[in-house]
Amino acid sequence: MTTFTLLGVPIDSVGRSGGTEHAPQAFRAFTRADDPWRTDGGDIDARIRGDVRDPASGVIAIDDVLDTTRRVADVVADLTSQGAVVFVVGGCCALLPGALAGAQRTFGRVGLAYLDGHLDLYDGETSPTGEAADMPISVILGRGPATWVDAAGEVSRPEDVTLLGPRDLDEALTHGHPHPDEIPGLTFVDADQVRRDGAAVIGQQVADRVGQDPDRLWVHLDVDVLDELVFPATDYLDPNGLDLTQLTDLLTPLLRAPALVGFSVGCYNPDKDPDGACGRALADVLRTAIGDAGALP
Numbered sequence: 326m327t328t329f330t331l332l333g334v335p336i337d338s339v340g341r342s343g344g345t346e347h348a349p350q351a352f353r354a355f356t357r358a359d360d361p362w363r364t365d366g367g368d369i370d371a372r373i374r375g376d377v378r379d380p381a382s383g384v385i386a387i388d389d390v391l392d393t394t395r396r397v398a399d400v401v402a403d404l405t406s407q408g409a410v411v412f413v414v415g416g417c418c419a420l421l422p423g424a425l426a427g428a429q430r431t432f433g434r435v436g437l438a439y440l441d442g443h444l445d446l447y448d449g450e451t452s453p454t455g456e457a458a459d460m461p462i463s464v465i466l467g468r469g470p471a472t473w474v475d476a477a478g479e480v481s482r483p484e485d486v487t488l489l490g491p492r493d494l495d496e497a498l499t500h501g502h503p504h505p506d507e508i509p510g511l512t513f514v515d516a517d518q519v520r521r522d523g524a525a526v527i528g529q530q531v532a533d534r535v536g537q538d539p540d541r542l543w544v545h546l547d548v549d550v551l552d553e554l555v556f557p558a559t560d561y562l563d564p565n566g567l568d569l570t571q572l573t574d575l576l577t578p579l580l581r582a583p584a585l586v587g588f589s590v591g592c593y594n595p596d597k598d599p600d601g602a603c604g605r606a607l608a609d610v611l612r613t614a615i616g617d618a619g620a621l622p
Contacts, residue, residue, distance in 0.1 A: 327585060327615060328361050329412035330404055333368035334424075336393055336416040338457040340375045340386045344560065344594050349414045351595035355608040361615050362412045366404065369396050373419070373457070382470035383449020390457045391476040394423035398477065401427025405586060413589035418445065418547050419457035421589060422464045425543050426479040428587050435586060436485045436535035437465065438528075438579050440572075441547035442516070442563055444491045444505060451501040458592070462486065466508070484510035485539055487531050489575065490550040492516045492565055516550070516566060524567070524574035532582040542584040546576070547592045548607060556606070558598035569610055576614035 333349025349368055356363060371393040375386030384390055397413070401424050404411050413424050418441070428435045439445075445462040449470040452459040463469035467480035474480065488505060492515055498504065505513035512531075519527050535542045549559045552566035567575070580588060590607070598604055 326361055327410055327580070328364065329588065330364045330366045330409040331362045331412045331414060332366045332400060332404070333414050334371060334393070334397055334416040334420040335368055336371055336373045336419060338373050338385065338390065338417045338419045339560075340373055344596055345415060345417045345592055346372065347595045348416060348593045351598070351601075351604055352414050352593065352608070355601070355604050360608075360612065366400075369393075369400055371396050378455035379449075382472050383452065383455055384457055384460070384470055384473065385455040387470070387472065390419060391472060393419065394426070394473065394476045397423030398427040398430070401587065402430040405431040410585065411587040413587065415589065415591040417456075417458040418461050418545070418591040420591060421461040421545050422473065422477040424587065424589050425465055425481065426477040428541070428543055429479040429481075432541045432586060434482070434485060434539035435541040435543050436487075436539050436584070437481060438487050438489060438531050438535070438542065438544045440489045440545065440550045440575065441491055442549040442551075442566055443493045443547070443561070444488060444497055444502065444513075446505065447497070447500070447502055453500050462488070466511075482510065483508050487512040487514065489514050489527065489531070490516045490519055490567055492563060519567065519571065519575065524571040525577065528575040529578040532578040532584070536582055536584040540584055541586050542579070542582055543587045543589070544576070544579045544585065545589045545591065548590065549592055556603050558594050558603035559592050560594055561592075569606060573610050573613050576610065577616065580611075580614045581616065
């Protein structure tokens with residue numbers, strides 16, 4: 326079984342206190358003494374504050390976003406260079422460019438499996454909100470706001486990135502968001518295809534491909550890849566998402582892949598989970614998916 330070092334990134338790119346900022350602390354309450362993420366590296370001292378879109382980048386509280394990205398990249402690079410497999414608990418998905426950049430400092434090319442209900446290829450002009458969480462994939466690919474791309478310091482090849490489970494394509498296109506097919510090399514498997522082809526099959530295909538070229542893998546989970554009735558403790562609710570069994574099946578080959586160097590979770594909002602049911606369900610999915618690394622060939 327892979328063991329992880331947990332790292333909290335308590336940010337929310339809406340720019341105010343609360344919400345997903347509380348997720349790292351809340352998730353720790355569901356952690357058991359025998360969990361694979363029981364080693365705790367603490368929280369990064371970062372917050373995103375403000376409600377005004379920067380006129381140059383189009384991003385709310387851009388200075389805090391850039392600071393967060395640099396801090397996350399530095400800590401992840403330090404941990405991975407010491408041999409740790411990092412489990413980053415957000416916070417919102419704005420944590421991802423820094424986390425992936427940190428891993429790339431250590432390993433060079435790192436493939437990304439991105440499980441999210443949204444494509445997140447907006448930039449500062451096309452994003453309807455200006456929230457950094459709209460843009461992590463565009464930043465990772467070097468297509469996002471230039472100051473944020475520069476702060477991350479690492480750019481991924483489209484062929485190293487797989488988007489799994491999005492279901493917002495039609496809405497996104499109305500805002501000028503690019504179609505993923507317009508980006509040569511980028512792999513896009515929407516929620517309908519995950520269900521049709523089988524979550525376990527899709528997950529294994531991604532794990533096998535990334536295990537060869539590149540030979541390192543980062544997995545990111547935004548909990549809104551789940552259906553709104555299955556996991557209501559998130560901020561952007563949509564129907565027709567995955568259920569918990571499908572998510573477990575999709576994650577299992579990815580989180581047991583020998584190529585795995587890090588994993589991150591974003592957009593759990595414990596303020597919308599007063600009885601902790603969603604948080605416990607999330608922890609149970611991860612325990613099952615990580616399982617015994619020796620169980621898979």
